[in-house]
Amino acid sequence: xxxxxxxxxxxxxxLDLCVLSIISDQEVYTxxxxxxxxxxxxxxxxxxxxxxxxxxxxxxxxxYRWEESSAGPPRKYYSLTDQGKKxxxxxxSKWKQLTDSVNQLLEPKKSSK
Numbered sequence: 243x244x245x246x247x248x249x250x251x252x253x254x255x256x257l258d259l260c261v262l263s264i265i266s267d268q269e270v271y272t273x274x275x276x277x278x279x280x281x282x283x284x285x286x287x288x289x290x291x292x293x294x295x296x297x298x299x300x301x302x303x304x305x306y307r308w309e310e311s312s313a314g315p316p317r318k319y320y321s322l323t324d325q326g327k328k329x330x331x332x333x334x335s336k337w338k339q340l341t342d343s344v345n346q347l348l349e350p351k352k353s354s355k
Contacts, residue, residue, distance in 0.1 A: 253284055253286075256337070257284070257286065257290070257294060258294065258298065258333070259330075259333045259334070259337055260279065260282070260284060261275060261279075261291070261294060261295070261298065262298070262303065262322065262326060262329065262330040262333065263330060263334075264278045264279070265304065265320050265321060265322055265326075266322055266326075266327065266330055269307075269319045269320065269321045270319065270320055270321075271317050271318070271319055271320075272288070272291060272292065272295065272318070272320075275291055275295075275320075276288065276291060279291075295320060298326070299320075302323055302325045302326070303322065303323060303325055303326035303329050303330075304320050304321070304322060304323060304326055305320070305321055305322075305323050306318045306319060306320045306321070307319055307321075
């Protein structure tokens with residue numbers, strides 16, 4: 243078993259949830275998202291985040307606005323749509339159920355003897 247490959251797949255599987263959660267707290271720029279992910283030790287490259295943001299926007303979960311920047315080109319700031327908020331709430335619930343189930347299986351088994 244390739245542990246690094248499995249670890250990468252687990253991170254990839256929860257990336258939508260993590261990004262939606264980051265954006266739920268405040269309007270954010272892509273570099274803010276990358277910083278939050280890095281601080282949480284979910285290192286992700288820009289090449290992963292940009293397509294994910296585009297997909298979430300196309301799915302109707304995100305909206306964005308452009309803001310002029312004094313240090314370069316305009317910046318795109320993301321926030322959740324109403325559908326994005328509902329989806330995040332549902333994903334958080336599903337995540338809680340999943341982690342509870344997995345944690346139960348990871349605990350030492352009690353003998354039935």
